[in-house]
Amino acid sequence: MTIKELAREIGVSPTTVSRVMHGRGRISSATRQKVLERVREVGYTPNVNAQRLTVGRTHLVALDFGGWHDFLADMFFVELTRGVQDALEAHGYGLLLNEANDVLRRWVKSRAVDGVILAVGGPPDARVPRDIASTGTPCVVIGHHPLEGIPGVGSVVVGLRNGAQEVARKLVACGHRRIGFLGNQEPQDAVLLAFREELKALGVALCAELVIPGGRNPADGERAMRELLMRPDRPTAVFARTDALAAGALRAARRLGISVPTELSLVGHDDVPFAELAEPPLTTVRVNCIELGKVATEILISLLQQPGLCPAAQVVQTALVERESVAPPKQ
Amino acid sequence: MTIKELAREIGVSPTTVSRVMHGRGRISSATRQKVLERVREVGYTPNVNAQRLTVGRTHLVALDFGGWHDFLADMFFVELTRGVQDALEAHGYGLLLNEANDVLRRWVKSRAVDGVILAVGGPPDARVPRDIASTGTPCVVIGHHPLEGIPGVGSVVVGLRNGAQEVARKLVACGHRRIGFLGNQEPQDAVLLAFREELKALGVALCAELVIPGGRNPADGERAMRELLMRPDRPTAVFARTDALAAGALRAARRLGISVPTELSLVGHDDVPFAELAEPPLTTVRVNCIELGKVATEILISLLQQPGLCPAAQVVQTALVERESVAPPKQ
DNA sequence: TGCAGTAGCGCAAACGGTTGCGCAGAGGAG
C-alpha cells in the first residue's frame, strides 16, 4: 500500500495524507479524521526508504566497536549497547551495529546513517572521527582520552581517576600502609597514576617494587600475585587493574593459604559479573557503561540537531562498589 | 556526488555508470576502465537510500531480543550478536538492533529490513513470526522449541538434551549414584527431563527428593544447595540448571565446609565467564551461541534468496565442558 | 458588493538511483 493508493481511496491527494501524518500544514479537522481513520484501518506505514531518500536523513546511528574483542570488553559491550539503544529509541532513532572499520566508512559515505558512535579501546586516533565528521556525519568517541576541538565530533571519557582515588582512600582508611598494585601493560595507565597520587596525598607511598605489570587474563594475575605474596614484606592490600587479574590473584591467595580479606585485602576493577559471585564477593570499581552509552548518545543527538557544534568532552566517573574483599590488616 | 554528476564528468550516461558498478549489462572494457578509475578517484559511493527505494531490498536484518533481560541472557546476547553479525557481514548484510516489539513491527512494515531474527526466551509464540512472514519478510526464530511448517519462517533451537545427557554419562561414569538437581522454575524443563531419562537408561534413578526447584540467582542456588546438603543422605554430585545457581551452590558448599570436588561434584549450565574463574573451575554445559547466531543467519539468508521456503528446524547441540568440579565420590 | 486575508488543499518537481527497451553502428554472411 503506497501513499498514492491510499490517497486515492480516501479521495484526497498524497500531499494531504503526508501532511496529516506529520502534523504539518493546515488541514481541516474533518479530513484529518478521515485520513487518520483510514490509515489506521489499512495499517498504512510509509516506506521508510522513500522517506530517507527525500528527507536526506535516516534516523539511524551506527555503533562501532573498533576491535574491542577481549573478554573484558564483552560486558562493556552489552551494557554500552543497551545504554545507547535505550537512549536512541527514546529519540526515535535506530541502531546499526558493526565491527569492521571499512564497512563503517561505506555506511557513512552512502548516507546509511546520520551519526556514528565510536567505542575505541586504545589511544585516541583523531583521524577516523575527523574523517567521518568531515563528510557532515557527526560522530562521538567513547574512550579513555578526551577529544575536543573538532567540529562535529563529541567525546565522552571514562573517568578512571575517580574510582582509583576512592580505592586509595578506602584502603588507607582501613589502615593499610603496604599496598600493592597489579597493573596492565601500560606504564602510564590513568588508574595507576591516580591511585599513586591519591595515596601520596594521604601520606602513603606506593612502593615501586609492589607495582607489578600484570597482564590481562587470570593466569597473568595469578602469576603476578604469587610473586607479590612470596615477598617477605608482602603487602596487606592489593589493587588489581582488572577483575580478570583479581580473579587470578584470588586464586593465588587461596593456593598459598592466605585468606581474603582477613590476611589480605583485594580490590578489582570493572565490576564484571564474576566480581559479585567470587568468594569473597569482590570489592571493585564499577564503570557505568550504560551511563556511558547514554551520555554518548545524548551528545550525538545534540550534534545531529545542531551540526557543526564543537561540544566539550564529557566524563562518566567510575565508582567504588564495596563488597567483602576488603578489611583492616591483621596486626 | 550523485551518479548523474559523475556520469556527466566522465562523459557517459548514469545508466552506464550504474551498470559498471554492478557488473551488469554489456560494457566495452574501455569505458569500464574509464568509469572505474574515476569512481575510485572521487570516491563515489551510491546513495544507499536511493538504491533501497528502487530495488526494494535494504540488505539489512533486524535482530530482536524479545525481553530477554536477565543476567544470563547478557552473555547469550553478546555471543549471539557476534555470531549473527559475522555471518551477516559475510553475506553483505547489515545488522539493525532492537528491543521493543512494536518498533520491530514498524520496521518490517516500513520496509526498513529484509528479514528478522527473533531471539525469544519463553515458550514459542507462533503469532509474531507468522505476522512478520505474512508481510513477505522472512523471519527465523531462535528458541527452545522448534517452529515448523510456516512458510517464510525458519527456526533454530538449542539442543538442551545433548548436554544434559553428557552430564548424566559423565557423572555415572565417575561412579556417582546419588545425584541431585537444582532446577529452574519449569517442571517440564528439557534439561531436567533429558538428565533424568539418561540417568535411568544408565540404571541410576534421580530421586524426586533430590530435585530442588531452585530459582534463577545465586542466592536461590545457595538456599537450595544448603537444603540439599543438610540431608543425612546427601547426594555426592549435583547438577545445577544454570551457572548462576551453581555459583550459589558452590558458596553453600564452602560455607558448610564441604569441599568441591573431593566431597561433592558440581556441574553447571551455560558456561558463563564465571565458570572458568570459579574455584574450582566449574565443569558446565556450554551453549554455543555464536554457532546459534550463525546458523540462524544462514537460514535467514537462504530464506531471503528463496522466499516462501519452509525450512526444517535446525538444532545446535549443547556440550559438556569439563573442568575441575567433578571427581569420583569419596568412599 | 468589492476586496483583502486566510484556510484548505493539490500540482509537480524533486530526492538519487535502476532497468526495460530501443537505437545506432559495426561486423559478418550471403
Place this chain on the structure above:
DNA sequence: CTCCTCTGCGCAACCGTTTGCGCTACTGCA
C-alpha cells in the same frame, strides 16, 4: 551491396515520499 545480428550505450519511466508554490473558496470588513 543488402540484410541480419550483435555490441555498446542512452532514454525515460519508475521506486514512494516530501514540499514549495499556487490556486480556489470562504470569511470578515468596509
